[in-house]
Amino acid sequence: MQEYRDLAPEELALDSSFQRWQLENDPAATAFWQEWLGQHPDKAELVDKAAALLLSLHTTYGQQFIERLPISDREIQDEVNRLRHSLDNPATSVIPIKWFQFAPIRYGMAASILVVLGLFGWYLLRPATNKGGVTYTDLVAQATEPLSEVSNTTTAPQLVTLPDRSTIMLYPKSRVSYAEQFTGNKREIYLSGKGFFEVMKNPSKPFYVYANGLVTKVLGTSFTVQAFEGARQMKVAVQTGRVAVYAQKQLPTSNQTESYKLDGIVLTPNQQIVFSPEKPQLIKSLVEKPALLEQATQKQTIVFKRTPITDVFATLEQSYGIDIVFDREVMQACYLTASFADEPLFEKLDLICHTINASYKQVDGTIMIASNGCQ
Structure with missing residues (x-):
């Protein structure tokens, strides 16, 4: 909702x-x-x-x-x-x-x-104006093989299982179409609305999601696509693995054999792309609330005792899968004593930067730390 x-x-x-x-x-x-x-x-x-x-x-x-x-x-x-x-x-x-x-x-x-x-x-x-390019209806009409469609007209998410055992959690007011069998060298899905995908890994048959001018390519991962027709913004957010995102017009047209290569803008966990059909550009950023990676959930409590700041940032990078960029030489004398539990990432960063007299900002899905060093 x-x-x-x-x-x-x-x-x-x-x-x-x-x-x-x-x-x-x-x-x-x-x-x-x-x-x-x-x-x-x-x-x-x-x-x-x-x-x-x-x-x-x-x-x-x-x-x-x-x-x-x-x-x-x-x-x-x-x-x-x-x-x-x-x-x-x-x-x-x-x-x-x-x-x-x-x-x-x-x-x-x-x-x-x-x-x-x-x-x-x-x-x-109105749908007829379609400033964003190819719509769900257009894409389905252009498909070269018969498609099955699932439409969620309820008020709760609905689980859809695909022929390769990948799954989609289809949200209300959303619909999805796909082939009854993935027989070619691609697995192609057409989405209108919002869906959370968990994709079975198959490098020889990449998984494509087409959604209102936005194309997402994956080899095997979990991610969310939000692309309601007529909406001002579309969004792809990654939970695990890596995905590549293109605007529809940027999709490579080569017929070469599909491989592990991911072109386009590559997203990793806790990163997202926001796309506006009216201004066709892909903006990469962090998700609103970055989540601990699965391997880090067992270690939610983190204790630092006069720990070098380089080790502190390394721990956060490993826990959230997010790059943290800072000047190691300038901050070599910075240490941190603190204990963290389930605070959101940005609250952790606020406390760290306040303690060591630094600041941070997001740039292209990365955390950039600014500091004059510590005495």
């Missing part, structure tokens, strides 16, 4: 579950969104704005909007112009907005402004 936090109002208004809640009072959708609001009370305004936009669109286009029937550019532009005219002449025009009991009126004239901006945003974000 976390992915809804990052949506804009016009994106949320296009969500089918949100529509069933607002327009049909569907019991399952109602229960889901009431629980979501309870967990994310700070997003009440987002929900109100999306509801205002959705209900205005529904009033204007009715069943045509719900069934995703074609709405012409001219109709959209006429509606935008009509709503803009209403703003210029508030005394003579009325914006048709209906509110349910759970969505109190908060905006007045601001609601009218919202509908204009929201409608215009919806117009720009």
Whole structure:
């Protein structure tokens, strides 16, 4: 349910579950969104704005909007112009907005402004515009062999087992397509939404995930892909092993035999790529909460007693699989006495840097330490 936090109002208004809640009072959708609001009370305004936009669109286009029937550019532009005219002449025009009991009126004239901006945003974000390139539907249509599709319409993650015994934890509002048997020299998966993959290792048959303009290539590892259609950002985050990530247009076209080589931007544990279709660039960084590697979980308590800082950073590198760059000569006189348990990595770094009068920042998935040395 976390992915809804990052949506804009016009994106949320296009969500089918949100529509069933607002327009049909569907019991399952109602229960889901009431629980979501309870967990994310700070997003009440987002929900109100999306509801205002959705209900205005529904009033204007009715069943045509719900069934995703074609709405012409001219109709959209006429509606935008009509709503803009209403703003210029508030005394003579009325914006048709209906509110349910759970969505109190908060905006007045601001609601009218919202509908204009929201409608215009919806117009720009319609699936037909596809600024990011090849969509899930396009990719599935281009597949050269029959595909099986699994769609998660529930409110809980769903486990999908692939022909090679790899697995996908498919999150709500997501779907995935794949061949019934991986017969070629690749294992190709098409994803819309979010999935956590655990891939069986097979160097002679690399595993590819295609997701809304983003391509992930692995040989055998575990990672998460988040790529909802229409979203402003896509994300790939690695838990174990190594993956290579490309923008769709950067995918190598060579027909040479697949091997251990991973081109593109290579990610290791606790690193991620964030990709924006509107600005096609891959930004590498650390995940929000780096986790201890599996071999380090047995040693969560770490004690340092006047330990050279080089050994401290080496321990953290081994525990999290993250490179820490610092000037060994400048910091050769720095020592640390401290005890750590299950604190997040960044809290550990805050304490260490505070103790030795240093600072740190993230650069391209690496921790960079700045220090003037220790007396």
